[in-house]
Amino acid sequence: MNDIFVSAGLSRLSGNLRAVAVGCVNLIFTLVAMVLIDRLGRKTLLLIGCAGMTVALGTIAYVFHGCHARRALLAFVAAYIAFFVISSGAVVWVYVSEIFPTSVRMKG
Numbered sequence: 001m002n003d004i005f006v007s008a009g010l011s012r013l014s015g016n017l018r019a020v021a022v023g024c025v026n027l028i029f030t031l032v033a034m035v036l037i038d039r040l041g042r043k044t045l046l047l048i049g050c051a052g053m054t055v056a057l058g059t060i061a062y063v064f065h066g067c068h069a070r071r072a073l074l075a076f077v078a079a080y081i082a083f084f085v086i087s088s089g090a091v092v093w094v095y096v097s098e099i100f101p102t103s104v105r106m107k108g
Contacts, residue, residue, distance in 0.1 A: 018074045018077075021074060021078065022074075022077055022078055022081055025078045025081050025082055025085075026081050026085055029081070029082040029085040029086050030085050030089070030090065032086060033045070033085055033086040033087075033089065033090035033091075034090065036086060037090055037091065037094060042091045042094065042095060045086055045087050045090070045091050046087050046088070046091055047087075048083070048086070048087060049083045049084065049086055049087015049088055049091075050087060050088075051083075052079065052080075052082075052083030052087075053080055053083045053084055053087070053088075055079075056076055056077075056079040056080035056083060057080060059076045059079075060073065060076045060077065060080065063076065
């Protein structure tokens with residue numbers, strides 16, 4: 001994870017600290033996803049997550065292409081991780097378990 005920060009021109013130590021921050025975002029939004037998955041529904045979370053990931057990756061590409069706002073790179077990477085975790089990261093695991101009929105799940 002910290003290679004992206006080093007590639008942006010930040011120091012290795014700074015990259016390591018930012019990787020820890022991204023890991024904390026991952027943990028927090030995993031807990032948020034566990035709450036939201038039944039309230040908002042799987043499809044809604046996937047749509048929100050895909051839109052958010054698209055915007056976040058677009059801004060990350062802009063930072064690398066234009067060399068602008070390197071200090072804001074952490075916020076953009078954290079936003080990408082947050083949107084991924086609340087959508088694809090959580091919904092896929094729930095959805096995979098719901099593919100099979102209840103009778104097959106009971107045997108498993």
